[in-house]
Amino acid sequence: xxxxxxxxxxxxxxxxxxxxxxxxxxxxxxxxxxxxxxxxxxxxxxxxxxxxxxxxxxxxxxxxxxxxxxxxxxxxxxxxxxxxxxxxxxxxxxxxxxxxxxxxxxxxxxxxxxxxxxxxxxxxxxxxxxxxxxxxxxxxxxxxxxxxxxxxxxxxxxxxxxxxxxxxxxxxxxxxxxxxxxxxxxxxxxxxxxxxxxxxxxxxxxxxxxxxxxxxxxxxxxxxxxxxxxxxxxxxxxxxxxxxxxxxxxxxxxxxxxxxxxxxxxxxxxxxxxxxxxxxxxxxxxxxxxxxxxxxxxxxxxxx
Numbered sequence: 001x002x003x004x005x006x007x008x009x010x011x012x013x014x015x016x017x018x019x020x021x022x023x024x025x026x027x028x029x030x031x032x033x034x035x036x037x038x039x040x041x042x043x044x045x046x047x048x049x050x051x052x053x054x055x056x057x058x059x060x061x062x063x064x065x066x067x068x069x070x071x072x073x074x075x076x077x078x079x080x081x082x083x084x085x086x087x088x089x090x091x092x093x094x095x096x097x098x099x100x101x102x103x104x105x106x107x108x109x110x111x112x113x114x115x116x117x118x119x120x121x122x123x124x125x126x127x128x129x130x131x132x133x134x135x136x137x138x139x140x141x142x143x144x145x146x147x148x149x150x151x152x153x154x155x156x157x158x159x160x161x162x163x164x165x166x167x168x169x170x171x172x173x174x175x176x177x178x179x180x181x182x183x184x185x186x187x188x189x190x191x192x193x194x195x196x197x198x199x200x201x202x203x204x205x206x207x208x209x210x211x212x213x214x215x216x217x218x219x220x221x222x223x224x225x226x227x228x229x230x231x232x233x234x235x236x237x238x239x240x241x242x243x244x245x246x247x248x249x250x251x252x253x254x255x256x257x258x259x260x261x262x263x264x265x266x267x268x269x270x271x272x273x274x275x276x277x278x279x280x281x282x283x284x285x286x287x288x289x290x291x292x293x294x295x296x297x298x299x300x301x302x303x304x
Contacts, residue, residue, distance in 0.1 A: 005032040007095045007149075009086055009142070011071065011135060012104030012156070013037045014045040017215055020245035021103070023052060026060040033064045036089055038071025038082050038104075073104055073134040074119040074126050076301050083141035096149040099252055100142065102135045103156040107186040115177030122301055127182075128174045131189040132290070133297070136196045140294035147207045154251045155197040157190060157212040157265065159237070161278055164191040167286060192290050194265075194281045199291035201264055202284075213251035215244035216268030237268060244268070 008025070012018040014037075025033050039045035045068045053061060067089060071082040090097060110125045118124045124133060139146070139153065146153065164170075164187055173180045173188055180188075194212055201210040216239040239247070247268040257264070258272050262282055265273040275282060298304050 003031050005034050005065075005095075006098040007034040007036070007090070008099045008101055009036045009038075009097055010099075010101035010103060011038050011073065011138070013101070014039045014041065014048065017156070017218060017241060017244050017248060018101075018103040019048065020241050021101070021248050022049075022066075024242070024245055024249060026052070026064055026066075027058065029063065034093070034095055035064065035066040036086050037066065037068045038073075038086075039068050040070070040072050042068050042070050073130040076120060076122075076129070076134055076137060076297070076303055079134045079138055080141060080303065083138055086142065087145060090145060097142065097145045097151050098149060100139070100146060100151055100153045101156075101248075101252075102138075102154065103248070104135065105131050105156065105190070107182050109182035109185050110173075110176060110178045110180050113177040116175065118176035120301065123175055125174055125176045125178065125185065127185045127189045128192065131186075132193045132196055133301075135193070136200075136291060137294065137297050139200055140297070143204075147204065150208060152209040152211065152252065153197075153200060153204075154248070155193065155210065155212045156248060157194050157197065157214055158186075159214050159217075159267075160187040161191045161194050161281065163187040164280060167191075167280055167283070170290075191281060194278060195287045195290045197264060198262070198281060199287040201261060202287070205261065209257065210264055211251045211254070211257070211266060212264050213248055213266040214268050215239070215247045218244040239268060 010018060013022050022035060049066055069082055069085050072078040106127055108127050113125060116123055119126050119129050122129055170188055170192065172178060173184065197210055197212045204210060216237045218239055218241055250270060251266050254266065262275055263272050265278060267273050
């Protein structure tokens with residue numbers, strides 16, 4: 001009997017860890033996959049996957065299907081368009097949505113932004129819009145399909161969330177033009193993203209599985225460029241791109257999720273982190289504050 005195909009909708013799969021993770025899934029023969037990938041540059045991303053096909057004797061197109069759709073996460077209107085086109089694709093092909101893989105992220109600081117004027121006129125900095133708000137909005141837009149499919153939502157997080165000790169600074173730091181450096185903005189936006197993972201875990205309890213996962217420290221992705229961080233392979237928990245991607249893919253299949261619903265964070269070494277490591281993100285009031293409803297996002301970001 002042929003294996004049942006699994007559908008993956010992904011952000012941040014044009015290069016680096018996301019590209020490598022999809023590459024590893026394409027190499028699998030046991031399970032066929034249907035991919036819908038969001039990318040800023042559709043032509044370049046499509047060419048990258050076509051080049052992958054040409055570089056190997058394994059014809060993955062005989063087993064898998066891959067579609068690339070335009071997605072600019074700094075533009076919430078574009079995020080809404082991507083969501084609608086994704087739903088159209090799923091309905092047209094009568095597909096479930098098995099996995100939503102939220103991998104996209106940037107590390108830019110706010111020094112170069114005009115004060116109070118983020119992407120599309122948002123009051124928030126571009127890193128917050130890309131790393132959290134747009135992908136949070138995307139879940140809202142895909143929610144009915146996710147619930148219908150009993151999907152697993154995989155949020156690519158970071159051990160950098162541990163650096164956020166004072167959550168009272170987030171309101172000011174994450175505004176456009178706040179003048180805060182890339183390293184701090186990266187840690188704080190990934191922390192807010194983790195708040196979002198917990199919030200969605202609460203909203204979708206019993207309907208979908210939400211897992212946060214860290215790939216480890218991956219110097220070769222260039223993740224440190226916008227933050228000013230200098231990353232090297234001799235740092236603790238440093239891993240190659242293939243190793244980091246393999247860490248992310250474990251979050252797709254692990255079925256030993258702890259009974260405690262707040263333990264949703266899978267480490268790069270394959271253990272479920274103790275809650276005390278990310279205790280600040282368990283504040284439900286803070287989760288609610290940083291996880292607006294679909295209507296609130298559309299009203300506050302001028303999408304109505």
